[in-house]
Amino acid sequence: MLDHTSFRNFLSKGDASKRLDFFKCHKDLILDYLQQFLQSGPPTVYREFILNDTKGQERVHVYLDSFEAALSGNVDTFLNDQKRIGYIRAMEGYHLNDVYGFTVAFKDALWLTGKGYNNARQNAADRLSNDDIYALNKLLDGSFYFLSLSFLETRDEIITRHREQLQTLQRYAAGVVSVFEEEDIWARTTQGVFDVFGLNGTFLLTCGDRLKGKGCQIERMIGLQVAQRDMEKLLKSIAQSLVPVGLDNCDTLHPLSNSMDTDQFRFVASPVMDGKNRLTGVLCVHDQGRVFRFSKFDRNLFRQLAYFTGAVSTNCRILSEIAEKKEDLRNLTARLISVQEEERKKIAADIHDVLTQALTGIGYKALYCMEIAGQDIDRLHKELENLTETINDALRQSRQIIGNLRPHVLDDIGIVAAFRKLIGDFGKEFAIDVHFSHPDDLPIDPDKGIALFRILQEALHNARRHAMPTTVELSLRSEENNWLLMTVRDNGNGFDPQKRNRQQKRPGLGLLTMRERAEDLGGAFQVVSNPGEGCTIIVKIPLDGDING
Structure with a gap:
């Protein structure tokens, strides 16, 4: 197995001072060739990063400086740098072949510069020897060996972690789908955040107009309590946009996307929506205010967790509403029966108190009129007038009863x-x-x-x-x-x-x-x-x- 000592032995061949002088004198030319080879190659995300991103351009200069350090005898500096870069590029999600493309381009630039260097020298002793070329190639091959080893080890760790995260999310989903109390769902969700990401979870239960988040306020925090100022800032942004956001160490809000530059945050938050696209709450991930890394995979997983939580909450609410509707229906049926009986009693009372008594009086009055019909005409006329008033009064009261039933x-x-x-x-x-x-x-x-x-x-x-x-x-x-x-x-x-x-x-x-x-x-x-x-x-x-x- 290759180690740092092996590369020191490789570099002992040839003329180390000549190689160092060659590299120092032609460093800018090598950089120009490197950029030309990168630009002429097939476009990749990593090449775009190296050529056009400020951090990528800075990385090229660090690489050249560490390679120069290796030529000066500090092999560990260069090889350890390559191990570190292998870890970083794996964590960033780049493909190993794309990273290797940079090493190939650098070897081509170094070879083209060396060829021109040798062609310009008449004296063979001044040229780079085969041993010098061999040492340079071995150094580059070894550097990529350590970069690849670190990259693959890190990628294996990432794959293992992602598999465990997916399995944990599956267990969370299987458990929470059978919960029918919203309070229990929120508690399980904050625990689910910890289980999946190893970070703290806080759920912000919102109140106010939840359609498009207008006028939303924090009704309650469920889970680990955090600074109110940070939570209000996250809620305000999410209520307006209804998209997940991250808050970095400079208190700058970033909409979460796969193409964003940073993966370092103090808080990450996602809206939790119900079935009618209304804001139910905000799910937050944090490390009690400390900065933590949240990768692209983590961000995608977090979106799925928030979406699933919203769906489960919606189902829970629908079941609660169905139960409430059933209870309302029972109560309404009972009330309708009660109202029906009360109306019947009232109508019966009205008929008894008004119509029945009026008709009884009319009957007695009619009999009395029949008795005096041939005896006292004046009295008969008066009684008939009273009878007419009684009939009209009965008609008026009957209309009142009907009017009470329907205006x-x-x-x-x-x-x-x-x-x-x-x-x-x-x-x-x-x-x-x-x-x-x-x-x-x-x-x-x-x-x-x-x-x-x-x-x-x-x-x-x-x-x-x-x-x-x-x-x-x-x-x-x-x-x-x-x-x-x-x-x-x-x-x-x-x-x-x-x-x-x-x-x-x-x-x-x-x-x-x-x-x-x-x-x-x-x-x-x-x-x-x-x-x-x-x-x-x-x-x-x-x-x-x-x-x-």
Whole structure:
């Protein structure tokens, strides 16, 4: 096996001082030839680096200086430099053949320069001898031997590490895919970062408008806590671009790409998206503020980890929503049955208290009139007038009962007038200002009108009961493609629509009822709210087409 001593023996042949003088005097010419050979060769990523990158050009000069040191007798300097370069080039992901191309080009440049040197000398003693050429070639061959050995050993280590990383990621995926609690998913993800990369993981759970990351803020850090300033900087960048970024030691942010120059970072972060392309959180990799190396392979693996985490989180959320929907459906069914029974009792009470008593009175009055029909005509006329008033009063009360079941004003003068009456009564009863904006003319299907009327009733009821607002803004407007948009906005307490309190007695059932009514019309229902910022209910329905169901 070759070692440094072997190359010292090779260099003992020939005239060492002549070789050194030759190289020193022709160093610039050798460099020119080297660059020509590199430029004329097939283009590769490594040649591009050597020829056009500042660091690559600096590396050429270091190589020439270390080769000169070897000719001066410091063989270890040159060979150790080649071992180091073999390690670095392997870590950087270059191909060994491309790196070898540089050595070949240098040998060609050295040979061409030596040929010209010998041709210019008349005296054979002044020329480079065969032993000198042999020593130079052996030195270069040996240098590439040590570079290749270091390169291949490093590449084997990298391959082994990458295989272990992939196996670890596979184990993480197999474990987390069966988890159905988001908190557990985040905890497993931060542990997964450590297992895969040997670095710390921190998950930033975000809040705010998660579509395109607008207004995102850090709700909570899960995992190892780090400086708030660094996390906010990473979140701001990711919320705007939704692409992975790295933060270097100079606090400069770099979008992560395969072609980026640096692989040294203090933090690396990636967005975690849900199935609707909304920002769920930010997954961070760090070493507690210290600089660490994160290779191209690591960056690609990290993207896959973040993407998979988002997919698992989305599945978990879908399953949770399905479970919640089932519970809502059970509660809604129970409430509908209860409401149906309450309505029946109320109708029965109204019929008993109003119609039954009125009809009983009318019957007695009619019998009395029959008795006095041939006895007292004046009295009969008076009783008949009272009977007429009783009948009219019964008709009026029956209309009131019918009107309570369906607002007749919707059929008589339309939805705008019905809304005005509803908000007028609401404002007077509860001392809440309601501002109503609407188009002058708004024809609408009666069934859709009653559904919107009931949604508005529920929205006003919810606002008064839970939000305690001083002002409510109601708007109706037509949109493109024949859609109607209703917006109910209050300045009350507000709440987080994502949080559900099962201990309360179904405060969210009103929202569910409104959603069901809107979706039954083929429309959409949305709640926008934050604690302390009021609540906005948005209902959008088609003005044409049949009602679903």
